[in-house]
Amino acid sequence: MSTSTVDRPAADAVPARPVGAVAVVAHRKKTLGGGLDELRSSLVAAGVGRLLWYEVPKSRKAPKKVRKALDKGAELILVWGGDGMVQRCADTLAGSDVPMGILPAGTANLFATNLGIPADLPEALRIALHGRRRKLDLGRLNGEHFAVMAGAGFDGDLIRDADRKLKGKLGRVAYVWTGLRHVRGECVRTRIRVDGADWFDGEASCVLFGNVGAITGGIPAFDDARPDDGALEVGVSTASGAIDWARTLGRMAAGRSEESPFVRLTRGRKVRVRFAAPKTYELDGGARSTAKRLKVRVVPGALTVCCPG
Secondary structure: OOOHHHHOOOOOOOOOOOOOEEEEEEEOOOOOOOHHHHHHHHHHHOOOOEEEEEEEOOHHHHHHHHHHHHHOOOOEEEEEEOHHHHHHHHHHHOOOOOOEEEEEOOOOOHHHHHHOOOOOHHHHHHHHHHOEEEEEEEEEEOOEEEOOEEEEEHHHHHHHOOOHHHHHHHOHHHHHHHHHHHOOOOOEEEEEEEOOEEEEEEEEOEEEEEOOOEOHHHOEOOOOOOOOOOOEEEEEEOOOOHHHHHHHHHHHHOOOHHHOOOEEEEEEOEEEEEEEEEEEEEEOOEEEEEEEEEEEEEEEEEEEEEEOO
16 A cells, blocks of 8 residues: 555645644544555554544544544544534534544535545545645534535425435435425425525525535535635525426536526525424534524634645
């Protein structure tokens, strides 16, 4: 096994910095390259002075390990897993100066993909150790941070019902499969205020908040989104049946969300949503509970992430 890719940064990376205490917070059920054994060997070969190692069976157990790593003086947190794992760790690291390196070992790696971090262990590790440190925005929904997107309604139901075994076997196809079961989801009265002003009041089936361009299933929903512009993209859909959703998803997949007659888009910093009935909401592909009210805001520069040069 060669570790030369890690030892020799590419020309567009910043010069190698001294590597001190590095913490690995890994979802042990996720795989990438030669697995966690290769990661450990590569970190030793890269000259990591002090290695803190934590494995968890589920992403919701990751925050406790991140806090433990911070207490022990970690100077870099390497997150091994998918978007759910990244979201849990980002929520804990928000507001700190400790950078996160992403090793995209999950089924869905939308945050890494949007940042140009490949699903290649040597290159992802090189970026984590020697890449550019960027201050990126996070969204915050009902007290919890998200990095990619959050949503409620059709989107929340879709992700809630994406069975973990099915998702593990089929990946993005699982979202399509569960989506087909929800195209008859009912619209509910929805009121949305953006930065203190009324923006939408009517029947809606889905509300989305995006921090990056590509969202669930890799669909490019928010063409102009950037994770460092101090704002969130806001979208609402009024699609209510199979034909409406087929047209909507087709436009979104083609990168023309704004052309759909069932979609409205805007941008803002603070968003308040009220539903007439409780709706399931999700953050970065992880379903949460139901709620009739959503409080969403952008947190500028909340997270430092290791990115390509």
